[in-house]
Amino acid sequence: MSSISGSVTKTEAHQAAVTPIRSSLWRQALHRLRKNKLAMSGFIFIVFMLLACFAGPLFSPYADNKINPANMNAAPSLKHWLGTDMLGRDVLTRLLQAGRISLTVGIASMCISVILGSILGAVAAYYRGIVDQIIMRVADLLLTIPGLPILFIMGALLSEWKIPSEYRMYIVMLMLSFIGWPGLARLVRSQMLSIREREFMQAAIVLGLNDRRKLFNHMIPNIIPLLIVVATLSIGGAILSESVLSFFGLGVMPPTPTWGNMIDAANNLIDFEKHPWLWIPPGVAIFTTVIAINIFGDGLRDVLDPKQKK
Amino acid sequence: MSEPLLEVNHLKKYFPITSGLFNRTIGHVKAVDDISITLQQGETFGLVGESGSGKSTVGRTIIRLTDKTDGEVKFKGIDLYNVPEKELRKLRPKMQLIFQDPYSSLNPRVRVGDAIGEALINHGLAPKEEVRDRVLDVLDSCGLSSYHIDRFPHEFSGGQRQRIGIARALILDPDLIIADEPVSALDVSIQAQIINLFRKLQTTRGLTYLFISHDLSVVEHLCNRIGVMYLGTMMETASRDELFKNPLHPYTKALLSAVPIPVPRLKRERIVLKGDIPNPANPPAGCKFHTRCPFAADVCREQVPVFRHMGGDHYVACHLV
Ligand SMILES: Nc1ncnc2c1ncn2[C@@H]1O[C@H](COP(=O)(O)OP(=O)(O)OP(=O)(O)O)[C@@H](O)[C@H]1O
Ligand code: SF4
Ligand SMILES: [Mg+2]
Numbered sequence: 001m002s003s004i005s006g007s008v009t010k011t012e013a014h015q016a017a018v019t020p021i022r023s024s025l026w027r028q029a030l031h032r033l034r035k036n037k038l039a040m041s042g043f044i045f046i047v048f049m050l051l052a053c054f055a056g057p058l059f060s061p062y063a064d065n066k067i068n069p070a071n072m073n074a075a076p077s078l079k080h081w082l083g084t085d086m087l088g089r090d091v092l093t094r095l096l097q098a099g100r101i102s103l104t105v106g107i108a109s110m111c112i113s114v115i116l117g118s119i120l121g122a123v124a125a126y127y128r129g130i131v132d133q134i135i136m137r138v139a140d141l142l143l144t145i146p147g148l149p150i151l152f153i154m155g156a157l158l159s160e161w162k163i164p165s166e167y168r169m170y171i172v173m174l175m176l177s178f179i180g181w182p183g184l185a186r187l188v189r190s191q192m193l194s195i196r197e198r199e200f201m202q203a204a205i206v207l208g209l210n211d212r213r214k215l216f217n218h219m220i221p222n223i224i225p226l227l228i229v230v231a232t233l234s235i236g237g238a239i240l241s242e243s244v245l246s247f248f249g250l251g252v253m254p255p256t257p258t259w260g261n262m263i264d265a266a267n268n269l270i271d272f273e274k275h276p277w278l279w280i281p282p283g284v285a286i287f288t289t290v291i292a293i294n295i296f297g298d299g300l301r302d303v304l305d306p307k308q309k310k
Numbered sequence: 311m312s313e314p315l316l317e318v319n320h321l322k323k324y325f326p327i328t329s330g331l332f333n334r335t336i337g338h339v340k341a342v343d344d345i346s347i348t349l350q351q352g353e354t355f356g357l358v359g360e361s362g363s364g365k366s367t368v369g370r371t372i373i374r375l376t377d378k379t380d381g382e383v384k385f386k387g388i389d390l391y392n393v394p395e396k397e398l399r400k401l402r403p404k405m406q407l408i409f410q411d412p413y414s415s416l417n418p419r420v421r422v423g424d425a426i427g428e429a430l431i432n433h434g435l436a437p438k439e440e441v442r443d444r445v446l447d448v449l450d451s452c453g454l455s456s457y458h459i460d461r462f463p464h465e466f467s468g469g470q471r472q473r474i475g476i477a478r479a480l481i482l483d484p485d486l487i488i489a490d491e492p493v494s495a496l497d498v499s500i501q502a503q504i505i506n507l508f509r510k511l512q513t514t515r516g517l518t519y520l521f522i523s524h525d526l527s528v529v530e531h532l533c534n535r536i537g538v539m540y541l542g543t544m545m546e547t548a549s550r551d552e553l554f555k556n557p558l559h560p561y562t563k564a565l566l567s568a569v570p571i572p573v574p575r576l577k578r579e580r581i582v583l584k585g586d587i588p589n590p591a592n593p594p595a596g597c598k599f600h601t602r603c604p605f606a607a608d609v610c611r612e613q614v615p616v617f618r619h620m621g622g623d624h625y626v627a628c629h630l631v
Contacts, residue, residue, distance in 0.1 A: 198414060199411060202415070203407075207428070217420065
């Protein structure tokens with residue numbers, strides 16, 4: 001009892017001194033992310049894919065997609081690195097242009113799902129009662145029905161109504177968000193409810209903080225890391241769903257290219273056996289992009305936990 | 311005598327026990343069962359009792375962190391259960407709670423400086439450009455360094471975090487501080503430092519404490535009055551010196567005889583409590599302590615003992631004194 005003093009002990013002071021002077025949680029997370037080789041390779045691949053798809057076609061001499069009947073279904077060569085398709089268009093150029101659409105649809109539908117899901121989840125958690133009941137019943141209903149059949153039905157309706165090809169891309173985004181928001185709403189709601197029970201929220205009450213401050217300074221910052229992870233992972237899912245839908249001719253339609261409808265275009269025995277450059281590149285693009293996104297998302301999950309110390 | 315800072319009259323808090331599909335209420339946990347406490351400005355009151363005796367619930371009900379079942383709480387003469395939400399929020403800075411767990415009571419994503427200063431800003435109690443200086447001041451009073459201001463809670467030890475929790479309360483210049491076992495989650499070596507900080511702040515700022523602990527030896531160093539709780543009921547209150555010299559209630563005697571520090575002032579018989587604390591959902595009739603009291607008589611099993619004035623500020627609820 002003789003060591004009693006009002007000041008900090010040596011061990012305490014030491015412990016504080018070893019950590020860097022000013023550190024932000026985000027910077028610490030970034031630092032940890034950089035050390036995660038797998039996640040970084042996923043990230044680099046995604047950046048590469050984005051650059052290739054959005055900038056690549058600018059450097060291609062075939063970007064106008066002119067039909068060339070003299071050069072149909074040509075095998076890969078120095079002029080056409082991935083060959084040409086049945087209309088004589090350059091496959092590589094089309095692959096990158098398709099990537100623009102596929103990635104845009106994936107990212108945009110994720111954004112819409114996240115916004116919709118967060119707002120609805122937060123509203124449900126905040127108001128509880130009947131509002132909560134209605135939102136969550138709808139979400140549960142959508143979650144119990146598997147997503148693809150709903151998408152198929154909606155896609156078939158779009159074809160029935162003869163929606164022009166240039167609009168279908170936007171409608172597919174909305175369709176994907178429609179099946180994407182319930183999972184996010186549920187996640188946001190349960191997170192909000194559990195954060196509200198945490199003791200630091202009780203401390204916020206004792207301090208007399210107002211609702212706005214509680215929500216924006218205490219609750220939301222604790223949800224955002226998880227939301228980032230889930231959002232990232234959901235891009236992969238959306239890209240995959242769009243591909244499946246387009247493959248079955250129910251998503252984005254030609255002439256707007258996507259990876260899914262490129263495979264669909266080669267969906268016959270002759271192309272499958274004789275012209276593999278038509279379907280292998282889009283297949284590989286879908287596969288590698290989705291894997292890269294998932295690897296990166298998993299890495300983010302490991303890194304964004306503030307309690308985790310190296 | 312001037313108006314007391316805090317007046318708690320016949321406070322009750324029952325938690326419903328629900329079961330089944332429709333959450334039918336099948337009983338009540340009487341966590342707080344008729345507690346009255348009066349605190350004068352500058353007093354330090356220690357509330358002791360075993361785990362589950364309802365100490366935390368008393369503290370939380372006083373500041374309306376949970377709603378009461380019955381009774382009255384007056385803070386500076388204001389009936390806290392009779393003011394609208396908005397008024398209550400304005401009163402809150404003046405009555406602060408220090409939490410038991412310094413880990414969970416700090417938001418992991420808020421910088422220490424912001425955590426301490428935000429209530430000042432939110433209540434408009436200081437101009438924005440002054441807040442940082444005020445935070446630095448209070449960090450210093452709590453034994454923390456100025457470079458801690460931009461750190462996050464996970465970068466601190468348990469003792470330091472508790473200092474942060476104290477600083478967060480202190481910056482609001484509160485009249486009443488309720489400390490709910492603020493040292494029991496800490497290493498023994500750190501405990502004494504935090505207790506000393508509490509004592510220093512009490513003398514320099516004239517704070518009023520309701521200090522909750524399960525350990526008499528902790529409140530002995532800090533409190534000038536002590537109340538002993540058992541199963542939601544106050545068994546004995548007295549000034550510290552009186553309670554340690556002349557404990558009247560068998561339960562108090564038992565707690566005192568378990569205090570590990572040798573007390574040279576007085577030789578007392580060692581009372582070892584048998585059995586466990588009974589289920590608070592189904593407390594014993596009569597004197598709640600009778601199942602474990604070595605002196606229990608028939609009257610104890612039938613009649614609830616009255617909380618009687620024994621002279622001075624000594625009160626006790628026992629048939630045999
Ligand atoms: N929110 C709650 N809902 C139901 N019962 C509760 C709740 N909070 C406390 N209780 C019950 O009330 C009783 C008193 O609890 P309380 O936490 O006040 O005791 P305590 O003296 O602070 O104990 P400890 O030393 O363990 O902190 C316990 O039986 C507990 O189970
Ligand atoms: S009233 Fe009886 S049972 Fe209760 S403490 Fe006194 S002697 Fe023991
Ligand atoms: Mg407690």
